[in-house]
Amino acid sequence: LYVQGLSVQYLTALHVATTSAGSMVIGLAATSGHLSADQAWEAATVDERWQQARWGTDAEAMEREQRLKADLTDAVRFAVFHRKYG
Numbered sequence: 001l002y003v004q005g006l007s008v009q010y011l012t013a014l015h016v017a018t019t020s021a022g023s024m025v026i027g028l029a030a031t032s033g034h035l036s037a038d039q040a041w042e043a044a045t046v047d048e049r050w051q052q053a054r055w056g057t058d059a060e061a062m063e064r065e066q067r068l069k070a071d072l073t074d075a076v077r078f079a080v081f082h083r084k085y086g
Contacts, residue, residue: 016075020044020068030072031079037081040076041069 005012011030020085030040038046065077 007082010079011077013079013082016077017072020072020075027075030076033080033083037069037073039075041072044072 003014006014014027017031017040018024019032021027021040022045026035026040026044027058029035030037035043045065048061
């Protein structure tokens with residue numbers, strides 16, 4: 001029911017944030033202002049960072065993570081802008 005009252009613009013930001021973070025909860029928390037984009041990314045990548053510490057980094061995976069983090073950051077910025085200016 002929560003999402004029924006959201007604007008198309010906010011839903012778009014939520015979709016990108018959720019997809020980038022791999023979590024609806026993290027996406028909602030970030031786009032609603034409860035988490036910053038950096039905090040959301042840290043929460044979303046706990047397992048990835050553990051795997052990297054254990055097995056090392058992979059260049060292709062790192063590039064993918066950079067793209068996803070940029071998408072998440074952009075989605076959060078858009079959601080904040082939309083909340084502020086409608």
